[in-house]
Amino acid sequence: MKTEKAITRRDFIKGAAGIVLTTAIGSSLPSAGEAETRSRVVVVRDANVLGPQGEINSKVLQSMLDEAVRALTNKKDAQAGWKTLIKKSDIVGIKTNAWRQLPTPPELEQAIKQRVIEVGVAESNMSIDDKGVRNNPIFQSSTAIVNTRPLRTHHWAGTGTCLKNYIMFVPTPSEYHPDGCAELGKIWTLPVVKGKNRLNILAALTPQFYGRGANFFDRRYVWQYKGIIVGTDPVAVDAVGAELLRLKRIAHFSEDMALDVAPRHIQVADQKYKLGNSDLKKIDIVKIGWKEDILL
Amino acid sequence: MKGTSDLWPNEINGWKITEGPVPYDSTTAYKYMNGAAELFIAFNMRTLNVLKYEKTGQPAITLEIFRMAAPEDAYGIFSFENDDPRGSIGQGSEFGGGLLRFWKGSYFVSIYGDAPGAEVEKSTLRLGEQVASTIKERGDPPKILNLLPAGQAPFAKTQAWFLHSHILLNQRFFVAYDNILNLSGDVKAALGRYGSQKEKVQLLLIEYPSAPGADEAFGNFKKIYLSNAGVKVPVKTENNKWTAAEKRGNYLVIVFDAPDSQFAVKMIELTSARLKEGK
Numbered sequence: 333m334k335t336e337k338a339i340t341r342r343d344f345i346k347g348a349a350g351i352v353l354t355t356a357i358g359s360s361l362p363s364a365g366e367a368e369t370r371s372r373v374v375v376v377r378d379a380n381v382l383g384p385q386g387e388i389n390s391k392v393l394q395s396m397l398d399e400a401v402r403a404l405t406n407k408k409d410a411q412a413g414w415k416t417l418i419k420k421s422d423i424v425g426i427k428t429n430a431w432r433q434l435p436t437p438p439e440l441e442q443a444i445k446q447r448v449i450e451v452g453v454a455e456s457n458m459s460i461d462d463k464g465v466r467n468n469p470i471f472q473s474s475t476a477i478v479n480t481r482p483l484r485t486h487h488w489a490g491t492g493t494c495l496k497n498y499i500m501f502v503p504t505p506s507e508y509h510p511d512g513c514a515e516l517g518k519i520w521t522l523p524v525v526k527g528k529n530r531l532n533i534l535a536a537l538t539p540q541f542y543g544r545g546a547n548f549f550d551r552r553y554v555w556q557y558k559g560i561i562v563g564t565d566p567v568a569v570d571a572v573g574a575e576l577l578r579l580k581r582i583a584h585f586s587e588d589m590a591l592d593v594a595p596r597h598i599q600v601a602d603q604k605y606k607l608g609n610s611d612l613k614k615i616d617i618v619k620i621g622w623k624e625d626i627l628l
Numbered sequence: 629m630k631g632t633s634d635l636w637p638n639e640i641n642g643w644k645i646t647e648g649p650v651p652y653d654s655t656t657a658y659k660y661m662n663g664a665a666e667l668f669i670a671f672n673m674r675t676l677n678v679l680k681y682e683k684t685g686q687p688a689i690t691l692e693i694f695r696m697a698a699p700e701d702a703y704g705i706f707s708f709e710n711d712d713p714r715g716s717i718g719q720g721s722e723f724g725g726g727l728l729r730f731w732k733g734s735y736f737v738s739i740y741g742d743a744p745g746a747e748v749e750k751s752t753l754r755l756g757e758q759v760a761s762t763i764k765e766r767g768d769p770p771k772i773l774n775l776l777p778a779g780q781a782p783f784a785k786t787q788a789w790f791l792h793s794h795i796l797l798n799q800r801f802f803v804a805y806d807n808i809l810n811l812s813g814d815v816k817a818a819l820g821r822y823g824s825q826k827e828k829v830q831l832l833l834i835e836y837p838s839a840p841g842a843d844e845a846f847g848n849f850k851k852i853y854l855s856n857a858g859v860k861v862p863v864k865t866e867n868n869k870w871t872a873a874e875k876r877g878n879y880l881v882i883v884f885d886a887p888d889s890q891f892a893v894k895m896i897e898l899t900s901a902r903l904k905e906g907k
Contacts, residue, residue, distance in 0.1 A: 338852045340804040345866040506666045510798050510805050544709045552725040593799055
């Protein structure tokens with residue numbers, strides 16, 4: 333990405349860009365987040381959401397999403413909770429992720445869509461899309477975006493999480509790849525998305541916690557966590573997701589194996605773009621449901 | 629086109645082609661692999677053919693055959709991400725988690741089954757052997773890698789990568805957001821890592837197509853990174869480490885994060901000596 337001034341390694345060392353070089357995020361971050369308020373992230377797990385062959389139980393997943401929205405919004409039920417997030421007059425884009433190896437589960441997309449319809453949004457005023465968002469009239473005129481994708485490690489970004497999921501809103505995504513996609517937060521300031529994000533849902537049913545290379549799905553490092561991670565603060569949701577992957581690497585390898593790159597973009601989104609809290613000390617993690625090997 | 633290529637078989641151990649070959653080039657590869665395409669394009673990818681093989685009751689097998697501009701690019705993409713036990717297919721291979729990767733000549737090939745299983749893994753390897761045997765071309769790894777010195781204890785060389793792209797350089801060692809060293813498809817670079825996990829020195833050797841190209845990049849680097857410091861004069865950077873750079877003909881040598889100025893100069897001299905020997 334073209335920057336006003338050539339930002340170099342030395343600038344980072346000096347802290348001139350406001351960010352220090354770091355190799356990890358989460359609990360090891362300095363508490364330099366600008367957001368004064370705390371963020372709430374809900375982790376819902378259910379042992380029955382996946383069948384013996386990994387097939388998704390749609391009803392269980394729908395109830396997990398309901399429980400997450402209820403807990404997130406502090407309302408008596410999910411329907412009331414959704415109404416605090418989406419208005420029936422909204423034009424809603426459900427930004428999904430279609431990576432063929434580990435896509436957003438269609439069952440999750442439908443669960444979101446169902447609840448948005450129940451708020452009163454006309455089906456003609458909503459769309460589910462990933463690669464086509466820049467040419468999708470619903471997304472281009474949207475007033476609200478629900479952001480959902482699977483949780484995994486990522487060659488360019490360190491972690492593939494909610495902040496990364498907006499990269500399809502720019503014409504040349506590769507311009508955001510340098511330095512662990514550090515500047516992903518900038519995308520969130522563009523008019524097509526700015527101020528529209530209402531909910532972020534990381535599918536952590538079968539996250540991938542480690543991997544090498546750009547195109548290489550590696551099933552050795554995928555496990556059945558059977559969870560979703562939900563919040564209105566995308567940075568906090570991503571910080572919790574990245575921390576989960578980090579803890580799983582430690583559990584699996586007995587150390588935090590280095591990723592292709594560190595997920596710096598999460599910290600930069602907090603400190604530079606003020607999009608939310610990356611510091612776990614400022615995040616209230618609400619855990620609901622199945623607790624076995626929850627890690628967090 | 630189905631079944632007519634010399635590069636892939638129609639059938640392997642009962643798995644038959646059910647999709648493809650679907651051809652891509654450097655402008656369409658994004659449709660197949662999203663942002664991952666950038667890695668392959670950075671190694672001068674020319675074409676990609678994707679085929680799916682299926683057998684009743686067994687996981688599908690996907691075959692991806694990348695043709696790169698030159699053998700050194702095929703080696704580059706293969707070696708950039710080595711992580712698994714080495715195999716004996718092609719000119720270099722590894723197999724892990726059901727994924728086979730190998731290079732031979734200008735080709736980089738990856739093959740994987742959709743799910744684990746002894747039979748599908750056996751067929752994945754067999755398919756790899758067959759594709760490798762049909763590729764008659766052979767090639768050499770990038771010669772520039774041999775120009776990196778071995779280093780000195782405790783800073784012996786531990787890893788090295790071949791690359792053309794500043795984005796890939798930044799992934800292994802962040803230098804600058806912008807392409808201040810003018811890396812591109814016709815520029816060859818080798819990044820060597822020296823020392824321990826705790827303390828690392830990086831040596832970047834870049835071969836430009838011409839001496840003026842090296843001059844321009846050196847000028848950029850001095851101006852932007854070294855604050856106009858002179859040739860071969862190490863600069864103490866903000867982490868109390870030392871950076872030095874020197875241009876030799878169409879080569880640029882840069883040492884980052886040396887523990888002291890003498891070491892930085894020594895690394896430059898060792899590399900210059902190898903350049904002299906190599907010519």
